[in-house]
Every structure is written in structure tokens, then in C-alpha cells.
Amino acid sequence: MNKKLVISSFLIMFSVVCLSITVYAATTGFSLRVNGIAIKGEAKVIDGVTYVPLRTVIEGMEGSYHVMPESNTISILRRDISMYGGYTESNPLHSGSKAYFEMNENFNKFIGSVSIEETSKGKDALKVFQEKKEPAPSGYSYVLIKVNLHILASEKPGALLSMNNYRFEYIDSVTLKRTPSFMFPKYSPSVSEGKPFNGWVGFLIPEGHESGMIVLSSTDDRQNALWMKVE
Template identity: 80%
Template sequence: MNRKLVFISFLSTFLVLCLSITVFAATAGYSLRVNGADIKGEAKVIDGVTYVPLRTVIEGLGGSYHVMPESNTISILRRDISMYGGFDESNPLLYGSKAYFEINENFDKFIGSVIIEETSTGKDALKVLQDKKEPAPNGYTYVLVKVNLEILASEKPGATLSINNYRFLYIDPVTQKRTPSFMFSQYSPSVAEGKSFNGWVGFMIPEDHQSGMIVLSSPNDRQNALWMKLQ
């Protein structure tokens, strides 16, 4: 009988020891390395599942991570392809296609989409303008671009993004000169979640212009922009 008690006691001690070792092994921390570089943070493997601090890893990859509690959304964007859809001067967004973008402005973050639905130049542009703009001066013409821009999520509920004159810029393909747009109303429209902008953006450019591109960006960030090729 005593032998049996000793055996049970030994078995219990052994099981507790094994469990302790298992738990320790399961929750042991691992250092993190992204693209060959060590980053702050620790990963753990628990019950065969690897857990990593997602924000640390995303930012280590050069991306952005935003928690938007009001819309129960976590937005993860790779800056190289998602900040402005990966569309740059050498790979512009084609007419009629949609791109997704992220704009950080005035301490607010906006995730949205944009598409060029229509373009109009010359006499056709004047029909669109009607009496909202005088005829262009000699040597100049109007280029109008119909844009559909939506805000899909914003970090602060109710935050608005202004469609001001410098939100869209026309870029001359030869001189690379940037021409700001003009609006069709006295006040610049704004967009927010559930309130999109679907309207015309106008440019007055030299009459002998070649087909150029327009860019969408933040007025405070001229280096990063979404490039769009006109038809």
C-alpha cells in the first residue's frame, strides 16, 4: 500500500514537472527580425500557434496600422503599394480604373478610393462649365476631370477631407510643371465616411499641351502622390 502511495506521489510530481516544462516551452519568447533587421517586440508560440505584435511587424515592414474603433475596423496598408495604390509616374492609374489610398492630414488618417470617370477638353469643357467660368484666355484651354472620391474609413469619427485647389494637380508631361485645380463653387467641397465627392475638377493649361497626368496627394506631402493618366 505504501508503495502504491509512493508511486502515485512520484507520478503526480512528474506530471506537474512536465506540465511546467510544457507551459514554459509553449510561452517562451522569441526575438523578432524583419527583413534581416532586429526590431523591438517579442513573439510567442502557444499551443502551436505563433503570436506576434502585429503593429510592430507591420511598421517594421514600412506599412501602417490603424485601429478605427468607431467603425470596428483595423486598417493595414503596405506603404509601397497601398499608400497611393502603387501608382506612380512610371506606373500611373489608368483612366476608368479604381485605386485605394491613404492620406494623413491635420492629425487625421483617411482611407479612401478614387476613380476618373470622365474627361472633357476644349469646347466640350465649356459646355460643362456653362456660365461658371469665363472662356480661357488666348493660348490656354480647359481640361476637366470627373472624379469619384470616397472615404472608406477615418481614424476620427466625423473627420472631413477638403477637396481644395491643391488636392489634385495637373502635371505637364514635358515641363513637369504642376498646375493646381479650380473648383466650380465658391467653397471647397469636403468628403467624409458616407459623403463622397462625385464631380468635376478643372485645370487651365496651355492650348498646345500634350496629354498629361494628374496627381492626388496631401498639400503637406508633395513627395508622395497617386498618379493618374488622363484618357
């Protein structure tokens, strides 16, 4: 047999074997476990790079994964800092800290952040009103919180989230009664990406009950809410 032909045949066979190994390595799947628990899906190692189904892994870690194609955004929230499981009545958000939330409203999804910058009560609250507000009725007191709320992403670019009086509600620590804010006028301000809300939210509550909670939620959702401590 011609020597060149033998060498050529060997090289061809060697290339086929290498190709087979490469294909095998690229298509071999690895099972997935999150915190020791098996989840659906598999990982693959291709050219030394590990690929995993991100959504499956994030949700396996009880996180929140949202694809927003219209705004070319993928939003991932850790469940322990998102609205639906992070800051609750027993673990509320405190002044100076920031929470991230997800909110569904008007067939749109909003991802945002919120923080309490300041709290003002009683006579100090009247100074915030610049003396344009009458003193609270007998037996009641004003409680104001200064809120910084940003929309980080929305499913529909430019979508507006209305800041109406029921967006924030005060929960009495004694009676558990909910009281909506009175700060927003009929034509409520709105927030969107690049247009945050930074202002006061006010409540009129019974005196002595100022140690309650503020909740932030969708107007049609009173169960899932972000809880904030009045301090």
C-alpha cells in the first residue's frame, strides 16, 4: 500500500475519533442539584465552559426570573430580598435600608427598589407640611415617611406605575386596621424608568399607635406586600 495513502487514512481515522470525542464531550449532560435537591434540566460543558438553564436554577433557589423582551431586559431577584418573601411583618424593612420588589399591575410587570429615608411624626410632621396643614383632630396624629422609589425595569418600556393613596397603607399595631395615605391628589404622580418618586407619604392615625407598619403593594393585591417599620 502506498505510504502516503496509509498516512492519509490514519489521519482521517484519527480526526474522526477526535471529532467523536469532541461531540460526545459537548453533548454529555450533567444532572443539577440546588441545595442538595435535584431539579429538572441538565448542564453541559462545552469547550471548558459550563452551561446551565438559568431560569431553572434561579427558580430552584426560590428566586425570581423575568424576561422582558420589549425592553431587552432579564431581571433576576433573590427571593430573600424581593417583595414576596423578604420583608414581612416579622422581618420588616427599616429606615436607611433598601428593598427590591416585583409588582404586576395593568397587565405589566415592574421591577423596582424602595427605601425609607426619614420618618416624621406629630408636630414635626406639620413642619413638613410647611404649616399649610391643620393640626390633627383630637386623638389622632400625623405620621409621615419619606420614600425613595425607583423603577429599574418594566415589561413595556416607558410604562407608568401610579402612586395613588392605596399604594402605601399604614397597619395599626393594635387593631391591625389598614389606613391608606392621604398625600396624593386626585391626579396621582407616576413613576417609570428614569423617573423615580422621592417624597413624603402621610397617614392620619390614632395617637399612641405610631409604632405600626407601612405596606407597599399593588392596588389589587393586599396579601403580597413589602413591609416597612415605622421608626
